[in-house]
Amino acid sequence: MTQARQHSIQVVAHRGASEDAPEHTLAAYRKAIEDGADALECDVRLTADGHLVCVHDRRVNRTSNGRGAVSALELADLAALDFGSWKDAAESPDWKDPSLTSVLTLERLLELVADAGRRVELAIETKHPTRWAGQVEERLLQLLGRFGLSAPASPTDSAVRVMSFSARSLSRISAAAPTLPTVYLMQFMTPRMRDGRLPAGARIAGPGIRIVRNHPSYVAKLHRAGHPVHVWTVNEPEDVELCARLGVEAIITNRPKQVLTQLGRL
Template sequence: MLTEVVAHRGASADLAEHTLAAYQLALEQGATGLECDVRLTRDGELVCVHDRRVDRTSTGRGVVSVMTLSELDELRWGDEDKPGVLRLESLLELLTPGVRLFVETKHPVRYGGLVEAKLVALLARHSLARPANKEESPIVVMSFSQQAVRRVQRHAPQLPTVMLSGTRLAPRIGDYAGPSIERLRADPTYVERAGRPVYCWTVDEPEDVLLCKRLGVRFVATNKPAATLEVLRGTVPESEPSR
């Protein structure tokens, strides 16, 4: 099975993460998957922000969960021409046949399981919560929280899930295993032993891309979709330094 490229927070090595422009560029570069992180605002809206605070990625300061959507919309995010935080609903509009969106729910958070409940409700409104089968689902839900993955399985059993993990062993739940690239470097037998397809994050170096390809990793999450695709297609020598 071919290794598929998932744009981690968009083409985030080229443009500011979690901006519409970064995701549009990733699709132009040939990514067949998009990855985002979601958090809840104080007024219950799902927005695409990785950090607990807005300080690193916007012109503001503060904690996402205590800010309203309108307050987040007053800020500039990355290099965007206009103020406004990226809503998950806006990202759903980019989906076309053959493109998957991998949604990571962040934990621990102020609102706990409400994040997954709101996510499933939004997907249901867009007729995305009940795919015909998991393999063809345009949405995959992920988390580092075992409880979050189980909540998604309970609320929307037809949605595929990923149990993300770092360098330690993770509970054997989810339709896909989600190890870090550090884990695969240290334990190349992981993929064979996983017993299910593997989603690996975050894979930017050519040698790591080739490692994933050799091991049979199904999805690689990368900040560099274009460069990663070049390596997978064999158009970049293995010894070429990363860009």
């Protein structure tokens, strides 16, 4: 890897520095910023009373001490839960502070990024299917608008991008905010994808690392079609090396500090 190549790859903290701290908590995102991550990845879901919260699963069972679907719970219900104790708290005394492991709203994460003291981008994934259909995208754009982030001058100027496995979700975003970058996430290689085309409304390709491992030439096809490539979730050194060798634009990882070190940036 050349020095220029190493520095041109954006390192994105997947759910924060989620190997070191509980995913989607303030502790994980603060750690990612401290570690030097270029961007933070988060998943968003809409609560029953209309708040966007950073929770990956449809239900809170895995990552909290509560039960139930996010869409059926109000923000006050979620705020009463502990989203940190499922991970070994002995690894970090910070997790004992409830303010760092309570449910994280997207609004609070946007505030954290605004106060970071340097440019930190956000990669926001809308989760689907959902009972709220297009309301997730509508609320997301409203919130981004409050922070002055919904209408960048151009996609390259944007500090936020919206990601989804749902082409319909990205189409909604693209129609309402045409200069906001959109990333089409891919879990499996399908015949329709093989020539490098993406669904309407998608600007950036987001293949999983398994696709990149099994079909490394696909990255070149995507580049020839004019699409930057952001690969998830890249944790192993050999996968980081592969992505760098193939010239991807972004690596999404649970281990931002280790990846930055491997790329020679720390």
